[in-house]
Each structure stands twice: as structure tokens, then as C-alpha cells.
Amino acid sequence: MKLVVFTKLFKEKSLAELAGFAHDAKLDGFDLCVRRGYIVHPDNVRTELPEAANFFAREGLSIAMVTGDFDVLLPDHPTADPLLAAMDHAGVRFLKLGYFHFDPRKQDYWPEVDRVRRAFEGWQQLSRRHHVKVCYHTHSHGCMGLNCASLAHLVRGFDPNCIGAYIDPLHMLLEGEEFPVGVAMVKEHLSLVALKDALITRQEKNGHGAPAHKVVRAGEGMVDWTTVFDELYRVGYAGPLTIHCEFEVPKEEFAAAARHDAAFFRGQIEKRRPQP
Secondary structure, three states, rough: OOEEEEEOOOOOOOOOHEEEEEEOOOOOOEEEEEEOOOOOOOOHHHHHHHHHHHHHHOOOOEEEEEEOOOOOOOOOOOOHHHHHHHHHHHOOOOOOOOOOOOOOOOOOOOOHHHHHHHHHHHHHHHHHHHOOOOEEHHHOOOOOOOOHHHHHHOOOOOOOEEEEEEEOHHHHHHHHHHHHHHHHHHHHHHEEEEEEEEEEEEEEOOEEEEEEEEEEEEOOOOOOOHHHHHHHHHHHOOOEEEHHHHHHOOHHHHHHHHHHHHHHHHHHHOOOEEEO
């Protein structure tokens, strides 16, 4: 497993500063956010992504995956083919798509499943052309594929070398899905795992309760990381683990909180590593 950090919240850092943080936190590399406003973005990806990959390689680090812009959903998006071509050239083999949203008050579920699957048919063709696996993330709050059960409706039957499942234990928790059961549903496509933690609390709503959650530092929330890592090892998962660092802390405390999460998850890996 490669332990990497998602660079979404490191927008202001240079490549050298990112490398410095990765070394300090004992990380293997990056889940690189390729969006407008970042060092590498859709307009310069052809040249800057390979250059970034080469720079990090000289530092003993890698770009394990790319997270694209939110609107990169359909394979005919004008940036889709250039992005995958640049990833192929840079040796980056996993792309995370944006999100297909779903409102049950306005949309019918199964036609939306068909719509997403038609998009995946096109992505599968691009994947085969550029040798990049296109992955979809389990995400709560009105998204298609909000947990593994829903994601299985979208990815089942596609070539697992082309279309991947990007699972997130936090969102699985929020959607009431047991981690081992979710893994079993998408195991054939399992490609990426997100790492973040949250507390679920009760909030008042119209005279009754409703759940609310807050992203917190790893180990301080309610994700059962023992079960998560035990199950990942049991099924032989060997892909990237991407730390998201989406907790709400003062800006001056962010770097320390991110190092805390890196140390926590590195500890989960080390304690399961076979002893000589």
C-alpha cells in the first residue's frame, strides 16, 4: 500500500514544499489535485504533470493518482482525453472523476444508473487507449454511488482494469454500510481508498433528532479503523491510501493535524506488517 496525501487543501504549496511535507510526514507521495488554481491544472497538464512526476521521482516520491476537476464527468469533456494522455505520459495510473448528483424528488434512480453507465462505457474506451484506470468515489449527500451498494450498480460488468471503485470508509459509515460488506460488493473493482474520520452527533430537527457529522483527526471519530485495515489486508488490497485532511481546524494548526493523520495511518500499516 502507498500512503499518499490529497493535495486539495495544500493549494498554496509549491512542488518543493509538497515534497518537504511528504518527507516530514513519512508519506509515499500524492493524490494530486489537478484543477484550476492549482500548480497543475487542465490548461497546463500536458507539460506540468510529467514535470511534477519527474520532480517527485527525484525526491523518492510518486503521484499515485490524480483527482480531476468537479466537472470532469463525461468522456467527451474537452479536458478528458488530454488529461488521460498526460497521465499516461507521466506514469500516473488512477484518475478520480467528479460526482454524478441525484435528487430522488426530481430524478428516477434506474435511468440515472443507465446514464452513468453510458458515461463509463466511454471512459472505458479512453482508459484502454491511455492505460489509466478511471475511478468513482463513494460520497454521501445526493451523489450516485454514495456507498458500495450503490456504486456496485454503476461499475459491475465493466472491465476492472479500466473502471475502478474508490471507496471511502467515512462515507460508508455515514450511509450505514458495514465496511467488510461494502468491500465484498465491489472487491473486483477495488482500486483506491480514502482516509478520513468523523464524529456523528445528534442535531435538533422539527422537534426530533437527525444525524450531523464533523470531520475530525484520525482516531478521534467513529470510523472503525481496526476493521477497515484488517479487511483491506484480508482481501489483499495493495493500492493507494489517500489521506484527505478535511478536518475543521484553525489554519495555523492544519499542518500539525495533517502530520497527525499521516502518523496515525502509517501506524495502522506498520502494526500489520509481517515481522521478520
